[in-house]
Amino acid sequence: MGVPELSPSRPSRRRRLLRLGAALTVSCALAGYLAVRFGPDAQHARPGCEVVSADGDGATYSFGADQAVNAATIAAVGTSRGMPERAVTIALATALQESGLRNLDHGDRDSVGLFQQRPSQGWGTVAQIMDPVYSAGKFYQRLDKVDDYANLPLTVAAQKVQRSAFPEAYAKHEPDAALLAAALTGRAEAALTCESTVPDGPGDPSAVRAALIRDFGASVLPGAPEARKKATTAAATTTPAPVAGTLAQAPARARTVVVPVAAPATAKDPKAGRRGWELAQWAVAHASVLHLSEVAYAGREWRASGTGHTWREIGAEKSAGARQADGAEGVRIVTAP
Structure with missing residues (x-):
């Protein structure tokens, strides 16, 4: 009597079970991620901030607590130097584009910091640029030398300071930067929480x-x-x-x-x-x-x-x-x- 052949259905069932197990594993992992990311404890785990418009138009901007710290520092450095709200808006829009309001220790070529300033281009040492107070101060210092910057389009004013390869990219951040500047310079009362x-x-x-x-x-x-x-x-x-x-x-x-x-x-x-x-x-x-x-x-x-x-x-x-x-x-x- 010959040796019976293995049923062709067994490997097929095994493969289906393996695929099902892998799918369940991925689903569980995804569910766990979503629970942490968006579940009831997510607010406690990921504190965030919000700024609302003082103009009654319903505009809002939500951002992270780490971004709020950097935004507030940028605004404080500006007002302490006597810069107007428009200058703070330009600085915040620039930092939103360049770093997402995060103090990055890396970037294109040797760019670092909130404004992605380059030591090789005379902005200072890496250690200096990684200090938000210093980097914001250097930005305002150069912005203040731009003729009539307060009346220029934001993209033009920012570009004269930054020399970016993508100057038009600053424009999309102007509405959010304006909301932040209004609150952080004190014009909009009780607007940031x-x-x-x-x-x-x-x-x-x-x-x-x-x-x-x-x-x-x-x-x-x-x-x-x-x-x-x-x-x-x-x-x-x-x-x-x-x-x-x-x-x-x-x-x-x-x-x-x-x-x-x-x-x-x-x-x-x-x-x-x-x-x-x-x-x-x-x-x-x-x-x-x-x-x-x-x-x-x-x-x-x-x-x-x-x-x-x-x-x-x-x-x-x-x-x-x-x-x-x-x-x-x-x-x-x-x-x-």
């Missing part, structure tokens, strides 16, 4: 002061020259260290930094309040890296827990906690416990 997120550790008021001085300059905070000098030295540290011990359990008053505002807004001079909103929205943009729990100004408050996409009104008693000696209201920034 970051989603509800619980800080992953306590904050440090000294790190907040250092970051303020790093972005705005030493004049942003009052106090004795010795205190300002100490904070200015600390400003070289871009990532605050976690705080432990007594400060972590300290009451909110000990964890609070009040930034003075020279002149509050009035009915006669509504622009006077821009500085306060500029500082307040800078703080919200930095909430993730500085571990902030609250930011308050002009009778409104942003909180890291529960109201991450809103500025809510607060009572006069709580608002008085940021009053200055002259009665004007400062920006109150509270670090996480």
Whole structure:
């Protein structure tokens, strides 16, 4: 009796089972990715920010917390140099195109940083360009030398600074950059928020002061020259260290930094309040890296827990906690416990 031949259907079934198993594996992996990416815990895992139009046209722009930090720094450096909102819009549109508002350590040829500036083209050393304050300052320095840049099309103004191979690419970022600039220069009140997120550790008021001085300059905070000098030295540290011990359990008053505002807004001079909103929205943009729990100004408050996409009104008693000696209201920034 001969040896029976194997049924031709067995290998076929085995192949089908293998294909089915591979498909199930891929499906499970995809489902897991989607759950992490878009599921109920995704908001906590991937904190983000949003800016809304002050013109009532419903325009919005959503972006990541890391991008918000860089955008706020770019805006602060610009206003501290006396540059107008239009200059900040040009700078933000440029950084959106060049790096997506991320401080990249690589790029085309030797380009690095937020603006993809090249050491070989005289922008500075790699270490200097990787400092967002330095790179933004260099951008504004060159932009300021462009004749009548505020009245030029954004693509033309940006191109005169950048010398890009694709100058028209800046145009598509102008609407988003304009929304960001309006909020981060303080013209649009309570326009920038970051989603509800619980800080992953306590904050440090000294790190907040250092970051303020790093972005705005030493004049942003009052106090004795010795205190300002100490904070200015600390400003070289871009990532605050976690705080432990007594400060972590300290009451909110000990964890609070009040930034003075020279002149509050009035009915006669509504622009006077821009500085306060500029500082307040800078703080919200930095909430993730500085571990902030609250930011308050002009009778409104942003909180890291529960109201991450809103500025809510607060009572006069709580608002008085940021009053200055002259009665004007400062920006109150509270670090996480």
